[in-house]
Amino acid sequence: MKNVKPAPFAYVRAQTLDQVFDLLEQHGDDARILAGGQSLMATLNMRLSAPDVLIDINHIDGLSGIEESNGKIRIGALTRHNEVAASPIIAEQAPLIAKAMPHIAHQAIRNRGTFGGSIAFADPAAELPAVSRAVGAEFILQGRGGTRTVAANDFFLGLFETAREPNEILVAAEIPVIPANEKTAFNELARRHGDYAIIGLAAQGGVDGGAFSNMRLSFFGAGDRPIMAEAANTALEGKSYSDATVADAQAALDADLDPMDDLNGPPEMKMHLARVITARVLAELAR
Amino acid sequence: MDKNVDISLSVNGQEVSRRVPARTNLVDFVRYELELTGSHVGCEHGVCGACTIRVNGAIVRGCLMLAAQADGATVETIEGVSESSEISDLQAAFHERNALQCGFCTPGFLLTAQELLSQNPSPSRDEIREFISGNYCRCTGYQAIVDAIERVAGERRQAAE
Ligand SMILES: Cc1cc2nc3c(=O)[nH]c(=O)nc-3n(C[C@H](O)[C@H](O)[C@H](O)COP(=O)(O)OP(=O)(O)OC[C@H]3O[C@@H](n4cnc5c(N)ncnc54)[C@H](O)[C@@H]3O)c2cc1C
Ligand code: FES
Ligand code: FES
Secondary structure (H helix, E strand, O other), X not given: OOOOOXXXXXXXXXXXXXXXXXXXXHHHHHEEEEOOOOOHHHHHHOOOOOOOEEEEOOOOOOOOOEEEEOOEEEEEOOOEHHHHHHOHHHXXXXXXXXXXXXXXXXXXXXXXXXXXXXXXXXXOXXXXXXXXXXXXXXXXXXXXXXXXXXXXXXXXXXXXXXXOOOOOEEEEEEEEOOOOOEEEEEEEEOOOOOOOOOEEEEEEEXXXXXXXXXXXXXXXXXXXXXXXXXXXXXXXXXXEOOHHHHHHHHHHHHHHOXXXXXXXXXXXXXXXXXXXXXXXXXXXXXO | OOOEEEEEEEEOOEEEEEEEEOOOEHHHHXXXXXXXXXXXXXXXXXXXXXXXXXXXXXXXXXXXXXXXXXXXXXXXXXXXXXXXXXXXXXXXXXXXOOOOOOOOOHHHHHHHHHHHHHXXXXXXXXXXXXXXXXXXXXXXXXXXXXHHHHHHHHHXXXXXX
């Protein structure tokens, strides 16, 4: 056939996790897991990567769906973006995720793209990695020998780099139900609705009697991975919303963020935008 | 390992079986193997929406899905929804409202608009804009496209009353 873009590869529609582990062991770096394909297929079409075998995990039972039990929400890795966006459990118990979903790509892409794919891909400009840090998510990784749990705070190691071992598959994320005293806010700047953000901020934390506590400001598009603004979080502890509080948090960002030059603009512009969205997010939290 | 796959799927109501290179994406499959050239190929990395195809009832990027992944699926292209008259009102409104010039983007917009109206019978103009935000049009400036979709939404609501 004419007009084929990617380099040739074999395709396996896996039915079980064991089959995935077999293939990952046999082929190592030359095998790639195919979930929604909304990031992977683009890199294949552009020949940015050329694996020998694609392992399609879309037909493995038990990898998809959203459930709540014992104060935790479990999102299966294969759950599509549009399922997450439409979920009443997410809307009520994990509102920060609900706020982020409409900003992720576009309808046709959200019909295929998956929660787990977004986390595993670890694009520094993507919403869900940063949101998962703010909500205190944990990721369940499964390998031949069993499962292990890695906190979102320990999962993102660098540009497209995570704590997942090459022979492991991400099977689910677990998110604590939002505590009664916590509020959420989300803001991002993008060129076109649904495009990757120039910069964005997801925040969750206590707002008790007007005072901020245990606040988690988590930035995306501000470095090589999602970044928790520790200094700003500390600056906010116990403070009530005021112009002075906002200014302190903004000033603290100098210690938290060290954005790179990218296609969107120079670091100074990103620092400016980080301060702007911080003010917006704090105002939203105080509302 | 074998770099070809055998697939059987339903395309516009007809069962088709083929052996294809695993790397063939769905939009190239319908265009070159089935000669259904209404689905277009623009950017090939998910940005423009010209390749929009319906798979199991939901729109997808035809350039970001393998034909192999559509094994067993129900696929509908712009040819299928045109012949069934499912979107004839949208087509008429696009035509009358000049919501196309070169027409390269139009099949993608029509399938996207149809999914919007099936989920939300009375979208606001902002909701229409947001829903079609993944489809590029280089000619019309979008205004007429939004007008056409808004008009069909109104017509369908009236017809349903
Ligand atoms: C035009 C366009 C705009 C987009 N805009 C945005 C945006 O604004 N924000 C955003 O966040 N995303 C955006 N995306 C990306 C989209 O959200 C992807 O769906 C997502 O990043 C990857 O999920 P996927 O399921 O498609 O993964 P795939 O593309 O299938 O996989 C991505 C990578 O993760 C690995 N992987 C996938 N699932 C697993 C798993 N369960 N375990 C281990 N490894 C796995 C794959 O091997 C691959 O390396 C956009 C995509 C496009 C094409
Ligand atoms: S060709 Fe598929 S989105 Fe552009
Ligand atoms: S009419 Fe030409 S691209 Fe839309």
